[in-house]
Amino acid sequence: MAAENASSMTLFFDPADAETGRVERAMREADLAFRRIDISTNKLMARAATYLSGSSTFPQLFVGDLNIERCDIEPLAQDGSLAALSGHKTDRIDLAALSSEGLETAVEPINLSDLIPVKDGRDDREPETWPMLQFFSRLFGFWPNMCSPLYRWPQAYKLSFYCQHMPAMAEALELLGHRTTTSVALSASHRYGCRYSLIHAAVAGGERSLETAREFSQSLREGANGTGGPPDLRKSCIDLAARSVTNSVADEHLAAMASVSSDASEANRRVSAVAAIAASFGFLNVFCSLSGVEPEGHWTCQANKHAGFDVGAAAREGPVFPLPDYAPPKGRTPTLDGMLDTYRANVEDAGGVEAYCRRELGIMPRWIGLWPEGGRALHAYFYTEMMQTRTHERIPSELRHLMAHVSAAARDHSYLASFEGWQAWRTGGADTWSLDRLRHAYDASRMRFVPSGLYNARERAALKLAWVSAQIPARAPRRWIQDAAEHFDPEELVQLLTTSAVAGLTQRFCAIARPSTEGMIRSFFKEHGLPSDALSMRYPLDGVMGTSTL
Incomplete structure (x- = not known):
């Protein structure tokens, strides 16, 4: 105990997290002494760890004032790096110097979208945007909330739609079908924790996507993450999409796709299609989560009521930017294919x-x-x-x-x-x-x-x-x-x-x-x-x- 109290290492942990046991075992096997702080019974210390590291997930380790990120503790303990670091950093973090009031303010989340004034693109006079507006009107009936901040960089607004999302979606729908493509979007967004994208994936396709979302949410409640039972195409795609978020795809997961495909060529095309649609949702997940943009209220209600998700209360009842029956200005209108x-x-x-x-x-x-x-x-x-x-x-x-x-x-x-x-x-x-x-x-x-x-x-x-x-x-x-x-x-x-x-x-x-x-x-x-x-x-x-x- 004396060695732990004198150690420059401080481990913030939640005993309910399964990773805590693995981390502590790896550190003890490496003969490392460390101070333990249970954040489940000490919210002040939980805020202190987030303040110091920028992360709200646990366990977290500090060697002196150097934060060792959650996924790195075990490998650095096993290869001797933590021992080497502790020899150079002998002073541990001074938690007593952190005030409760200051910590609470410092770790509260900021919605960057609140700092970006609303910009409405529904009346854009640039012809290149008209096929986008026609698409949103026909499919959604509104201009998506995430478009408002993105519209401030017109090239990103247009090119992310035309050059990334549309071709990726077309490829996935052709090779995987609507149900599996929707499942990939749900899986990636759920694993990342992006509320906005999860709601859109569940509701955008009407009853078809809502039915898929109900199946997916049911599998989550059963603890299967959409992948329980014998392998099939949809389950293999769901697994790949979730693993793309955590960068944990291994040979065995690609082999699962091969096992449900007719030949190597078909398997490779399917894997590429999953990768491209997962990539699109990588863009959407990060942009929407980091900006803090709010999902449309009526779609939030539909996701809660009909998709089986608990995605929180709606900020408002209807869309912020209604776009029913959009017709572009008169003149020569570009087409989506054009x-x-x-x-x-x-x-x-x-x-x-x-x-x-x-x-x-x-x-x-x-x-x-x-x-x-x-x-x-x-x-x-x-x-x-x-x-x-x-x-x-x-x-x-x-x-x-x-x-x-x-x-x-x-x-x-x-x-x-x-x-x-x-x-x-x-x-x-x-x-x-x-x-x-x-x-x-x-x-x-x-x-x-x-x-x-x-x-x-x-x-x-x-x-x-x-x-x-x-x-x-x-x-x-x-x-x-x-x-x-x-x-x-x-x-x-x-x-x-x-x-x-x-x-x-x-x-x-x-x-x-x-x-x-x-x-x-x-x-x-x-x-x-x-x-x-x-x-x-x-x-x-x-x-x-x-x-x-x-």
């Missing part, structure tokens, strides 16, 4: 997807090569327009790639963390300065020490937001989000939110597609002594890691 052809032509005119990617990104990313062929050119165009230097962007491309790098590292996506890190270095000037910024990006996102002058306050705020966006769910505690709210105007906030959403999109796809790191990027990380696996990016234990500024 818009897809227009965007696809930007890639085809460059010589195809590979030539376009090499021109824009300096490389053909392996994940884009694995994207379903029918939507590959559109996805490549969407990604580059959102992430590369463009006249419509307010946030530098280098910072957006650093945000995606941080988000991928936080979610243990080594491939994407490496790819986005290389892109950040490349767009930042490909020099020593950009290399140092990459080396310390994750430290900056976690409020650790970084060399003076490397990041300004705006950039630190953006990187902290990127880290929060990678949490499940993406809860936005005031202390970790307030800086972004203070340093960025509404249009810039939307671009930060969209960047985080694009990172969520690519992570979901890569969790299922599992591309290997490109040789050029692997050589870059090796040449410059940079860690290429996400765990080492989070905890560079070679002396690079500085003292926390918590």
Whole structure:
């Protein structure tokens, strides 16, 4: 007991969480002494842990003032890294210095949508948006609430619809059918904890999607998560979608899809279709959860009453932006297919997807090569327009790639963390300065020490937001989000939110597609002594890691 009281390690835990036992066992097997704090009986300490870490999930470990994220405690205990860290960090966090009143305010969530004035796009005079409005009117009868903040970045508003969601949905409906496609959307949104997307997935298809939602919610109540019983196509897809959120897809889960397909080609097409629709909901889940946008009231009521979900009370009775019987202004109106052809032509005119990617990104990313062929050119165009230097962007491309790098590292996506890190270095000037910024990006996102002058306050705020966006769910505690709210105007906030959403999109796809790191990027990380696996990016234990500024 004396050793535990003197230890620099502090474990915040909830005894009801099954992971607590595994974590404590791993630490004791590594002969590590640590102070234990039961947050189930001490709400003040629960708030203290969230204040210090930015996360509301437990268990949480601190070595001195350095937070060890929940999923990392066991591997770092087993490989000796925690013991090494404890030898360097002998002072433990001073919990007595934290006031109850200050903690309560600091950890309350911020809805960033409250900081972004409402902007109504129903009367848009831009012809490119008219097919979207016709689609929303015909399918929903209203303009979705999430469109209001997204509309502040017109390119993101249009391209996410035309180049990502529509082709992904079309591919999934063709290969998987309506019931399974709806199940994939429900599974991904439920696992992430996105109320807005869960309601939309349950209600958007009318009685067909409501029936699927009832089946899914019933399986949740039975503890099967929609995957109980013998394997079939729908259950395999549900499982892949949920695992894409947690980046836990393994060979056995892909083999399950093969077992319910007629041949390898069909299995691969189905896996790609699930990955693409899961990716779309990666974008929607992150954007809606991080912004805090409220779901439409009447759909909330339908989900509660007819889908078997308890999604909370509706903020209002009806839609905020009704859009019945929309008719575009008179004149030549683009068609949905025509818009897809227009965007696809930007890639085809460059010589195809590979030539376009090499021109824009300096490389053909392996994940884009694995994207379903029918939507590959559109996805490549969407990604580059959102992430590369463009006249419509307010946030530098280098910072957006650093945000995606941080988000991928936080979610243990080594491939994407490496790819986005290389892109950040490349767009930042490909020099020593950009290399140092990459080396310390994750430290900056976690409020650790970084060399003076490397990041300004705006950039630190953006990187902290990127880290929060990678949490499940993406809860936005005031202390970790307030800086972004203070340093960025509404249009810039939307671009930060969209960047985080694009990172969520690519992570979901890569969790299922599992591309290997490109040789050029692997050589870059090796040449410059940079860690290429996400765990080492989070905890560079070679002396690079500085003292926390918590």
